Amino acid sequence: MKKILESTYLWMLLLLVVVVSMSGCSEDDGMSPLAEPVPLKMTLNSTDLVMGEVLEITFDVTGTEEGKKAMNEDLNIKLSATTDKGAVEQLIFDDFPSVVTLNKGETTKKIQIPVKKEGLNRERSVEISAFARGYRMTGALQIVTVSDYHYSKVSLKNNADNTVKEGQTFILVASVNTTLKDDLTITVTPKAGEEERYENLPSELVIPAGSNSIESAPVTMKKDVNTTEDEELTLDLATVPVMSRYPLQATKLAIMKIDIHKNMGSEVRDERWLYEDADQLFVSPKNETAIKAWGQTNYVVMKEGDPHPNSGKVLPEGKWKFFRAYEFHKISGCVMSKVSNDGEYTSDVHPVGLADQNTGAVETQGAVDNVKFSWVTDEGYLRMISLKDKAKSSNTGNTFEFGTSAFYSCKFQRGNPNSPTWPAANVRIYPGMRIETRARIRGADYSGMLPGIWLQGNEQVGGNAQWNGWPDFGEIDVMENNTKHPTPSYRTGVEQTFHLGDVKPNTGTSKISPTVAVTDIAGTIGDFHIYWVEWVDNQTVRMGVNGKQTIELTQADAERQGARWPFTDQVNSEGLYYILTMMFLHKAKPDYPSMEMSYLTARNMLKNNPNAQIPRMEIDWVRFYIDDTYSDHNMPWRSDVILY
Incomplete structure (x- = not known):
C-alpha cells in the first residue's frame, strides 16, 4: 500500500494494483472542515489497464449513516499517480486531474481517465494517491498495473x-x-x-x-x-x-x-550439517490436510519428541527432540487478518502467534506496524521490511517518518495471570532448550538497518527490581547484521553477542558483552542460514551458525569478569522470550534511497522481483527442540497454539 499520509488529520489509504495515496490540502485552500466529517470511499473499475483503456475512479459517501446526508460544502480531493521512479500522471494517462471536486450536495463523483493510446512499451505498477483534508477515506491507496498489452x-x-x-x-x-x-x-x-x-x-x-x-x-x-x-x-x-x-x-x-549431491561446505556455511533438506516443511498432523490444499508436497509430519534430523552428525546423537515450530505456512491457523495501526490497511497474511515488539528501543526512528511492513509470503516465509514510509506507533500514538517490523513471542509477565493466555505466549523457553531460526537478509547492505534475532529475560516484565533493568535480565543476540560496518566481511556477515549486567543492578550498561563475528558466511547472508542458541543448563549458554558452535558463555566465566549471571530459571523464573526485529542501526535515521516508497509498492515489487533492494529479513522457520533436562516448571502457556 502506499505511503500513509497524516498531519493533524488521519487519512486512510487502501490498495489495488495502482497505489492511490492522498496528498493533503493546505490551510491556504480556503476549505473549512465539515462539522461532522463524512466517510469517503474510493473504488476503481480495474486494477489492470492497457493502452486505450479507461481508468474509472468513483468517490462516494453513500452506504453509511453519514453518507445519507448530502455534502454541506464543496470538497477538493487531490489525486496523483506515481511509480517508484516518481510522478507518471502525464506519461501514462491523458488529462489526469490533479484535483477532483465533490460539489456541495453531491454524494457520488465518477471520473474517467484514459490511458494513453500509444507510447507505452512495458508494464508498470502505478500508485494513485488521493487526499482530502479532514475526511476519513477507505480505498484511498491502491495499485494498478498499466502496460501496452495484457501480458x-x-x-x-x-x-x-x-x-x-x-x-x-x-x-x-x-x-x-x-x-x-x-x-x-x-x-x-x-x-x-x-x-x-x-x-x-x-x-x-x-x-x-x-x-x-x-x-x-x-x-x-x-x-x-x-x-x-x-x-x-x-x-x-x-x-x-x-x-x-x-x-x-x-x-x-x-x-x-x-544439486543435492554437491560436496558439503564448511560446518559454518552449510546448513546440510543440520538438515539434508532445510527447505522441507515441518507439518503437524493437525495441519497436514491444509498443507496439501496449499499445494505443498515437500514436507514431513513432525510430532513432539521426534529426533532432530542432525544430518551431518554434528549434534550429540539423540539429545535434541522436536518440541514446537513456527513454520509460517500460508494456511488458516498460521495466518490471520489484522488491521494496521492507523486503520488504513487490513492484512489477511499476518502471522499467528507473534506480537508487536514496539518498544522504545526499537522505535527510535520509525514505528513498528507489522501489518504493513511484514507478511507471510506465498512461499511460506515471514518477510519483514523497513521503509521510509510514514507509520503510526500503537505504543505511543506518534507518527514516524519510517515504518518497520518487529515481533516477539514467549513473553510472560510475572504476576499477570492473563499473560499465559495470549496467543504469543505459546512456548516456555527454559534450560534444556535449543532454538533454531532459518533466516536470510536481503537488500540491506549499507541501508542503516540492524536485522536481528534475540532472546531476552522475561524478568524485565513485572519482575524483581534487582533484575528487570537492561541488561541485568540478560540478552542473547543470536544474530545481528551491521549493515554499515566499514569492514566488508563484518557488514556481509553476522555477529553473535551476550549482554550481561554489573554486580550493581540498574547501571544501564553491559558489564560484559562477549561477541563473535561470524565472517565465514560473509557474502552469503542473502542465502538462508540456521542461527541457533542452546540454553544448555543454568550454567551454560552457547550459540552457533548451521553446523558449527561459534561461542559459549558459562556462569563461571561471566562472574570471573565481574558480571551477574541472569541465565537461570531462578532469576528468570518466567524464562526467556524470543524477538525478531528490523531495528535502526545506532538508533539513527537510515539514508538509503531505495527505502523511499510505500509499503504497497514494496510488496508488489518483491512479489515480482525477489532481488529488489528493499531492506528486509526473511524467516523461513523457527524450531524449538528440548532435551531430557527440560521442564516447563508447570507454568501455564498456550500449548494449543500449533503453528507448524
Whole structure:
C-alpha cells in the first residue's frame, strides 16, 4: 500500500494494483472542515489497464449513516499517480486531474481517465494517491498495473526465487492479467540437452476462455547422481499463435536446479550439517490436510519428541527432540487478518502467534506496524521490511517518518495471570532448550538497518527490581547484521553477542558483552542460514551458525569478569522470550534511497522481483527442540497454539 499520509488529520489509504495515496490540502485552500466529517470511499473499475483503456475512479459517501446526508460544502480531493521512479500522471494517462471536486450536495463523483493510446512499451505498477483534508477515506491507496498489452507469463507456483532441489516437485503457472475471451496456449520447451532433467513436464499450458490462469500437474526435478554442481536450466516459452493478443512478458523461464549431491561446505556455511533438506516443511498432523490444499508436497509430519534430523552428525546423537515450530505456512491457523495501526490497511497474511515488539528501543526512528511492513509470503516465509514510509506507533500514538517490523513471542509477565493466555505466549523457553531460526537478509547492505534475532529475560516484565533493568535480565543476540560496518566481511556477515549486567543492578550498561563475528558466511547472508542458541543448563549458554558452535558463555566465566549471571530459571523464573526485529542501526535515521516508497509498492515489487533492494529479513522457520533436562516448571502457556 502506499505511503500513509497524516498531519493533524488521519487519512486512510487502501490498495489495488495502482497505489492511490492522498496528498493533503493546505490551510491556504480556503476549505473549512465539515462539522461532522463524512466517510469517503474510493473504488476503481480495474486494477489492470492497457493502452486505450479507461481508468474509472468513483468517490462516494453513500452506504453509511453519514453518507445519507448530502455534502454541506464543496470538497477538493487531490489525486496523483506515481511509480517508484516518481510522478507518471502525464506519461501514462491523458488529462489526469490533479484535483477532483465533490460539489456541495453531491454524494457520488465518477471520473474517467484514459490511458494513453500509444507510447507505452512495458508494464508498470502505478500508485494513485488521493487526499482530502479532514475526511476519513477507505480505498484511498491502491495499485494498478498499466502496460501496452495484457501480458501473459509463466512462473513457478509459490517460488519467486525459481530454485528447485533435485528430487523436489514444482508447479508451472500460466497467467494473464485479465480475463481471456478466447483460449490461450503457451508452449513449454526445455533447452536442448536438458530434456532429461524433468519428469512430467508439460509441452503446453492452455488458459481457457473465461479464466486468467492455469496450473500444471506437479513436475519433478529428477535426481542425478552424476552431477555435483547447481545448474541453471531454461524453459523456452511461446504463445500460439505467436502474434497473440497476450504477448509473453518473457520468452524464457530460468530455473536454478540445486544439486543435492554437491560436496558439503564448511560446518559454518552449510546448513546440510543440520538438515539434508532445510527447505522441507515441518507439518503437524493437525495441519497436514491444509498443507496439501496449499499445494505443498515437500514436507514431513513432525510430532513432539521426534529426533532432530542432525544430518551431518554434528549434534550429540539423540539429545535434541522436536518440541514446537513456527513454520509460517500460508494456511488458516498460521495466518490471520489484522488491521494496521492507523486503520488504513487490513492484512489477511499476518502471522499467528507473534506480537508487536514496539518498544522504545526499537522505535527510535520509525514505528513498528507489522501489518504493513511484514507478511507471510506465498512461499511460506515471514518477510519483514523497513521503509521510509510514514507509520503510526500503537505504543505511543506518534507518527514516524519510517515504518518497520518487529515481533516477539514467549513473553510472560510475572504476576499477570492473563499473560499465559495470549496467543504469543505459546512456548516456555527454559534450560534444556535449543532454538533454531532459518533466516536470510536481503537488500540491506549499507541501508542503516540492524536485522536481528534475540532472546531476552522475561524478568524485565513485572519482575524483581534487582533484575528487570537492561541488561541485568540478560540478552542473547543470536544474530545481528551491521549493515554499515566499514569492514566488508563484518557488514556481509553476522555477529553473535551476550549482554550481561554489573554486580550493581540498574547501571544501564553491559558489564560484559562477549561477541563473535561470524565472517565465514560473509557474502552469503542473502542465502538462508540456521542461527541457533542452546540454553544448555543454568550454567551454560552457547550459540552457533548451521553446523558449527561459534561461542559459549558459562556462569563461571561471566562472574570471573565481574558480571551477574541472569541465565537461570531462578532469576528468570518466567524464562526467556524470543524477538525478531528490523531495528535502526545506532538508533539513527537510515539514508538509503531505495527505502523511499510505500509499503504497497514494496510488496508488489518483491512479489515480482525477489532481488529488489528493499531492506528486509526473511524467516523461513523457527524450531524449538528440548532435551531430557527440560521442564516447563508447570507454568501455564498456550500449548494449543500449533503453528507448524
